[in-house]
Amino acid sequence: MKGIKKILSLAVAISVFAVSIAGCGSSQPSSTGNTSSTGADTSAGGSSSKPYIAVISKGFQHQFWQTVKKGAEDAAAKYNVDMTFDGPPSESDINVQVDMINSAIAKKPAALALAVLDTSSVTQQLNDCKSKNIPIIGFDSGIPDAPEGTLFATASTNNENAGALAAVSMFEDPTFQEALKAASTDKPVTIGVQSQDATSASIIGRTNGFINEMVKKCETLFAGQVAVTGHEKFKKAASSGKAAVNIFVTIPPSSNATDSQNASQSLLNTKGLIAAYASNEASVNGILAATTDGKDLDRANGKYKNITVVGFDAGKAQKAAVKNGWFLGSVTQDPYSIGYLAVELAAKAIKGEAVEDVDTGCKFYTAKNMEQSDIAMLLYD
């Protein structure tokens, strides 16, 4: 008899548990803000007549995505659509993102906006959307090599240009020039590049954009004596056989903070290092962690005072490092526009309007110009 009582109490517990989920479900949009305010009624069963756009990003962990989300929410409000914004907990969670996309498709959206972690893992889903006539819009790194006819348009930063901008800005710095000109084949200098991975097209683009531009610039001073070493994907020997300038690419084994920090630490201790470039917020955070939040890069008395550092993206710690002059500067994308334009493109595609790719732009910010209003609005915390 006692056993039956226990079963009953357990059954009650389960129902309480179930009801509590229901509570979370309905209160959730306002409490944690994962869903835009305009999307509140989709959770109650999709009785709304507004078109529904599912936006799935590559993550949530960086402030960058929060700004993208804000842009997406504003566009959803303007175009009067329901919108949900989801993303996997980290950029290694390909399986989680695939499940999210499957789940979004099951909700029968009018359009999907995606920043995929890996195109080949979602080929089937993309083709599925095509056959169901669901328009797909890419944003941020978008959907590289999407199967033909699946992708309508992409709202993204041109990453090659952004990487090149970092290289040009670094090259024009007088301190960097001085250190570079002291190089010879007997005493080569190293320019370090830290990249989060060799998988994501956006990061490969920024890394390649930087390397290609830097090689071009350095070749004007040291013809045939510029080599790219480090990661296999980017390797290139100096054409004369001997290098005076060595561009060294390091990629940590995972995107987690400790691995980034360790990679940065060993990069900073590389012999002959005169400069470093980090191609996204995670890599920048690695460098910041390895330099006491950037303090060790202080030009007057820092431990690494002779190293010129250029970053990418914004974020509180990076902005402080730029503001204090510890970083020469950083390239910023425009996350707000990325989110806004993605939803705008999706809304237009639903109406059947023709859409095409848009460049959401980038800027180089330094201690001098970061207060200017046109730059400041791009620098999210």
Place this chain on the structure above:
Amino acid sequence: MFKRNNKLSISGGSAGFQKILALSTLFILYIFFSIFGNNFFSVATLVNILDSSYYIGFLALGMTFVIITGGINLASGTIMMCSALLGGVAYNIWHWPIGMSLALIFFVSTFFGLMNGIMIAKLKLPPFIATLGTMSITMGLGAIISKVMTMRYPTVTDPDGWFKFLFYKTSGGFPVGAVWLALFLIIAYIILNKTIIGRYTFAIGSNEEAARLSGVKVDRWKMVVYTLDGFFGGLAAIMYAAAYTSIIPSTGNGIELYAISGVVIGGTSMSGGIGTVSGTLIGVFIMSVLKQGLMAMNLQGQWQTFFTGFVVIGAVLLDIYRNKKANQVKKD
């Protein structure tokens, strides 16, 4: 021997009770989400629930054997990823045919299963420590051999994509993975309940010393169990590759926790000697329904993790309560 069999029948009944409880939880959750979720009650969602449970399902089937012996395998997820990565290296870099690459996956995962078995049975390392070591080794090895590059399996449009149609989903969208899972559920059931492997698995888990004294070669059968677990890891790896295509180095840790959760929710006792494979799959489906259901309510993945925790704690509490009850019966 007689006493052990006697205990077996008690444990079978008791696990059966928790299995029924798990099954009703599964139905309640499904009905709940069908009412409150956005488009949850649909074939598409049902297929999604199946799709996202294959790899955890296979890992959990293997894990059931290990946990019934009173052991644990913390390397389960990383062995899966490591063998999938190595298969990917074979396919992409060494240009092996896809069939051979898939065979390599089995070889690698079974090898690491055997390695766990040797460390635990012969070298007498505690399973927790031995498999913790294997976790690190497999995670590192995968990253070393793949040179930290993501390995991609052929997509459906590729001529080699046939393996996806065979293991995951047919071109018509039929979830053929579910058939494989059902097939191996039956195989696992037969091994656990109708063969000597299964009988000794329970015997070791109930009372290792008693089993040894009764003449059971405990070391050998433990090795068999861990090797079998490794083999199931290979199945999981193929399913993972078929479902998600891209394998990222240095991932996979954390997945073992879902496999362990599935086993525990399904009524297998963490102290060993009690458990069923069908309960395990129910446990896995509960997690899958939770995941898909919460997503249908626009709650993100972290909510699934959060609620899975409650289900696991509930299941373990039930296990403890049941053990206490069983002891009371004995004293009487």
